[in-house]
Amino acid sequence: MKPRLSITLQVTLVFVLFAAILLMGAGMFAYNSGRDALQAATTADLLSVVNEKQAALDDWIKERLMDIAVPAGLPRVLDDLADLTAAPDSPKARAARDHLVRDLKPRTGPGKEFLMLFVMDPESGKVLAATDPREEGTFREDRAYFVNGKNGPFAENPYNSLGLQGPAMTVAAPLRSADGRLLGVLAGHANLDTINAIISRRTGTHQSDDAFLVNTSNLLVTQPRAMTDPAVLRRGIHTEPVRRCLAGQNGTMLADDYRGVPVIAVYRWMPERRLCLIVKIDQAEAFAPSRAFGQTLAIFGALALLVASALAAGMARIGTRSILALQAGATRFGRGELDVRLPETSRDELGDLARAFNRMAADISERAAALRESEERFRTAFEYSAGGMCLTGLDGRLLQVNQTMSDMLGRTKEDLQGTPFNDITFPEDRAIGTEAIHRMLSGETPSAAFEKRYLKKTGEPIWAHVTSALFRDSSGEPLHFITQIEDITERKRAEEEIRQLNTELEQRVAARTADLAERNRQMETFTYSVSHDLKAPLRGIDGYSRLLLEDYYESLDEEGRTFLKTIRHAADQMRQLIEDLLAYSRMERRSLASNKVHPLGLVQTLLAERTEDINTRNVSITVNMPDVVVRADPEGLAQVLRNLLDNALKFTGKIPDPHIEIGGQEKEKYCILWVRDNGIGFDMRYHDRIFEIFQRLHPAEDYPGTGIGMAIVQKAMERMGGRVWTESAPGKGAVFYLEVPK
Known part of the structure; x- marks a missing residue:
């Protein structure tokens, strides 16, 4: 613990x-x-040192340019150079060379401004005379100081000299005659000891400060104070301040120097000299006061x-x-002393806590009393419930049963308590209760309702509707099941009787359906017989009347001819009536498909079939239909559109400017199609009659027909799950609408 x-x-x-x-x-x-203040002060000191050293370096370079310009302007130097270049190999030229070297020699050597001075030919760059004889005869035509020195005083940026084995800087000036003619170029290797002294000069306020110059080749131009070996001048420096500085940046930073020691560094890029000036101080010294x-x-x-x-x-x-004190009171209250109250002596937070505790204690006391009352009500409701009730343990044993359940099963409470519920369950129904328990314990459902059979003490089964719920504690752990049982034996008997009646009814319906199927078959046979038996005499009448007209036309008078034409016309009407009756019968009986159909394609096909009739009657046709897809019987929908188109052509036959519009509009679950004409129209009081078989709204002499076409349209739409309706007015044409499912 x-x-x-x-x-x-x-x-x-x-x-x-x-x-x-x-x-x-x-x-x-x-x-x-404090550390930040020290860093800022140190950085300010280093920046001032950088500015001072940069100014001193610029002044030193200006002085060297003046130093090289002075001998370049001496008359005797110019005279000696003129004699030297006039006849190079003559005694006079050699004497002029010696004299020129003697004039330049005092300006070179240790402690002087230059380490060496030499004169170059203005055309070839050849060294004509030099304070170091080894340089004479060499060519410097590609050197920057030669190229730029011909135009005026020029200082070359420091570079690493192989001859001097270290950094070097060369300045040059033109040698011109009195008339301005370029006689040569005077150049000198500047003594960099002064630069080294300027850069390495200390301020006297720090012990570890240091400064040095680095060229674009990452080589040291001046000697760092911390590294006294001259060989360091041939070593590359690749610290982060140097890298940033050579990238053309200026700034300060905390970084490691060439020794790997942490320093505060200030770096300054001097673009006109292409040099990097680094001034630094060890962080250990700079931050010593802060430590x-x-x-x-x-x-x-x-x-x-x-x-x-x-x-x-x-x-x-x-x-x-x-x-x-609050803890002691809470401990006593937790042990069951619900009348414990804490003293409310102070007005601070502890006093508020005591008052809150007392209110909580009073509330808990009230809830405890309410809980006892609720338990008593539950016990009363459980015991005297009209339906059977029981508490079942997680192991399936009955913990408590009420009197109703005891009476329902014909057993005493004592017999039932502790009995596994499967022992009083009909063997074939035990899996039902077991499955319900597993579903509730797994958390799939908090309760379950099902029907099963129980066994009375006599072994007689009874049907029961069972509602069971799983009770859990505050932590969610299951405690027990509470189950309510309703005896539904009588209801089950009634349901069984109804089931038997339904079975008998289904058998009667099946027999009736078979009888209807047989009658439909007989009707189809009858229809075929009628069609065949009626058409045969009609064909004879039509054929013989046609032969009479053709063969005996001249033998007949006008009245006889009229009678024969009337006979043929009546036979044709009879044939059309039989065809329409058969079409109506087939539409009513045949099985319709439910396929995807493009109404626009059907309309285009129908118009192509009626092209000759349309052109003959000079009818204007407008198609305003989207290319939608509906579900219908292709043959049935084609028959509907064909009948509507024929109807529109018929009733616009006597109109001066006949016009027919075939359109459509797509809805969410269906499509509306329509056929609109500007024909004679009809009175809407008779709109229901127009779809009845054999019903006509106009005389047959004016508008021939059988009166079956619109009945076929309505029957087909009903069979395909749609509907048809119409709108019209006398003399204003008619519109027939179709609602076709998608």
Whole structure:
């Protein structure tokens, strides 16, 4: 068991921890502020050193340019050069060369401005005379100081000289005669000791400060103070400040120097000299005062923490007295002493806590009384419920049953308590209850309702509707099942009787259906016989009347001819009537398909079939139908559209400018198609009659027909799950609408 800290010690530790965090935060803030101030001051000093050294370097270069320009303007130097170039190999030329070297020699050597001076031919760049005889005869035509020195004083940026085995800087000036003619170029290797002294000169305020120049080849131009070996001048420098500086940047940063020592570095790029100036100081020296300040802060912080700890311990003892009193009262209340109340003596947060505790205790006492009352009500409702009720353990054994369930099963309560519920369940129905228990225990459902059979003590089964629910504790763990049982034996008997009646009814319906199927078959046979038997005499009448007209036309008078034409016309009407009756019969009986159909395609096909008739009657046709897809019987929908088109052509036959519009509109679940004409129209009072078989609204002499076409349309739409309706007015044409499912 883990040791438990007292609340007094816990409060003390909280106070001490808070004080420690506060002191640590203040100390870190002060330390960081001091460190930042030191870094800013040091950086300012280094920046001033950079500015001073850059100015001194610029002044030194200007002085070297003046130093090279002075001998370049001496008359005797110019005279000697003129004699030297006039006849190069003559004694006079050799004497002029010696004299020229003697004039230049005093300006070279250790401690002088130049290490060597030499004169170059203005055309070839050949060294004509030099203070170092080894240089004479060499060519410098590709050197920047030769090319630029012909135009005026020029200082070449420092470079690494193989001859000098180190950094070098050459300045040059033109040698011109009195008339301005270029006689040659005077050049000299500047003594870089002065540059080294300028750059390495210390301010006297720091011990580890250092400065040096680096060229674009990452080579040192001046000697760092921390590295006295001259060989370092041939070594590359690749620190981060150097990398940024050679990239053309200026700035300050904390980084490691060429020794790997952390420093504060200031870097300055000098574009006109293509040199990088680095000034730095070791961080150990720069931040030494901040470390001393940090140590002092740590000592004072430790002392302050000790004082805070002592104060926290005293305050914790005072502050926890009331809390300990609250703890004792809560412990007693938790043991069941519900009448315990805490003294409400203070007006601070602890007093508020005591008052809140007392209110909570009163509320819990009331709830405990309400709970006891609720338990009593549940016990009464359980025992005297009109239906059977029981409590079942998780192992399936009955824990408690009411009197109703005991009477229902013909067993005593004592017999039932402790009995597994499967023992009183009809064997074939045991899996039902077991499955319901598993579903509730797995959390799939909190309750279950089902029907099953129980066994009475006599072995007689009874049907019951069972509703069971799983009770869980506050943590969600299952406790037991509470089940309500309703005796439905009588209802089951009634359902069985109804089931038997339904079976008998289904048998009667099946017999009736078979009888209807047989009658339909007989009707089809009859229809075929009627069609065949009626058409045969008609064909004879039509044929013989046609032969009479053809063969005996001249023998007949006008009245006889009229009679024969009337006979033929009546026979044709009779044939059309038989065809329409057969079409109506087939539409009523045949099985219709439900396929995807494009109404636009059907309309185009029908118009192509009626092209001759349309052109003959000079009818204007407009098709305004989207290319939608509907579900219908292709043959049935084609028959409907054909009948509507023929109807429109018939009733526009006597109109001066006949026009028919075939259109459609797509809806969410169906499509509306229509056929509109500007024919004679009809009175809407008779709109229902138009779809009845053999019903006509106009005389047959004016508009021939059988009166079956619109009946076929309505029958087909009903069979395909759609509908048809019409709108019209006398003399204003008619519109027939079709609603076809998608």
